[in-house]
Amino acid sequence: MEKPVEFQIEKSAFDDLSLTALRHESVAFFDENKLSGQERLFYRVWASRQLQTGVFEPGQVIQRKNQVPSYGFVVVSGNVEVEDDDGHYLLGAGTVIGLAEGLCELPSRYTYVAHDAVSCKLIPIDIACREIGRINSGLKGICRFTVQRILGERAACPDFMR
Numbered sequence: 141m142e143k144p145v146e147f148q149i150e151k152s153a154f155d156d157l158s159l160t161a162l163r164h165e166s167v168a169f170f171d172e173n174k175l176s177g178q179e180r181l182f183y184r185v186w187a188s189r190q191l192q193t194g195v196f197e198p199g200q201v202i203q204r205k206n207q208v209p210s211y212g213f214v215v216v217s218g219n220v221e222v223e224d225d226d227g228h229y230l231l232g233a234g235t236v237i238g239l240a241e242g243l244c245e246l247p248s249r250y251t252y253v254a255h256d257a258v259s260c261k262l263i264p265i266d267i268a269c270r271e272i273g274r275i276n277s278g279l280k281g282i283c284r285f286t287v288q289r290i291l292g293e294r295a296a297c298p299d300f301m302r
Contacts, residue, residue: 145219148232149182182234185214191261196254203238205251211262212239218258222250230255239263240290243272243283244298273300 170180185191194213196202202220203209215235222229237252242265272283280301288295 143228143230145232146229147235148219149179149234151182151217151233178234182214185261186216188261191263194260194262196258196260198254198256200254202252202254202258202260203248203250205249206247208245208247209238209242210265212242212265212268213237213252213260213262216259216261219255220258221253221255224250239265239268240287240295243269243287243301244291244295246291246294269298269300 169175170183175183191214193216194211196218202213213236215231215233215237217233219230219232220235220237222231231252237260238248240246241248272280275283284297284301287297287301
């Protein structure tokens with residue numbers, strides 16, 4: 141029996157919105173469909189022309205355990221398999237892989253494998269570090285808090301996040 145997907149953003153709301161929609165069209169769409177902040181952020185990443193797209197075939201490793209990620213991956217479509225001491229999970233659209241670890245130069249705790257065809261937006265860690273270093277202290281605080289929430293005690297935030 142197929143395992144259920146443990147996490148995913150419901151993307152069906154985006155079926156009527158083009159990736160090339162103008163900003164004012166997107167804002168009107170977001171308001172009309174009462175999209176959450178998480179769904180709005182997902183759309184912005186999905187529609188970004190600045191981020192490259194990566195495609196992984198079923199069984200292909202996206203991120204290996206014990207390697208420091210050089211890219212963060214935002215799953216746009218498909219499902220990713222991950223296993224930990226508590227079980228085996230499927231993660232879907234909206235899942236972010238490797239970004240927190242890459243920002244803190246920590247090895248990944250898990251190996252992530254494409255369960256089916258997976259499309260991701262790629263976030264180069266070096267560029268993310270440089271851009272976070274340029275933002276205001278309030279946004280840096282949000283980044284720090286998020287990384288610490290994800291990584292827990294392993295997180296020693298680098299200077300560019302302070």
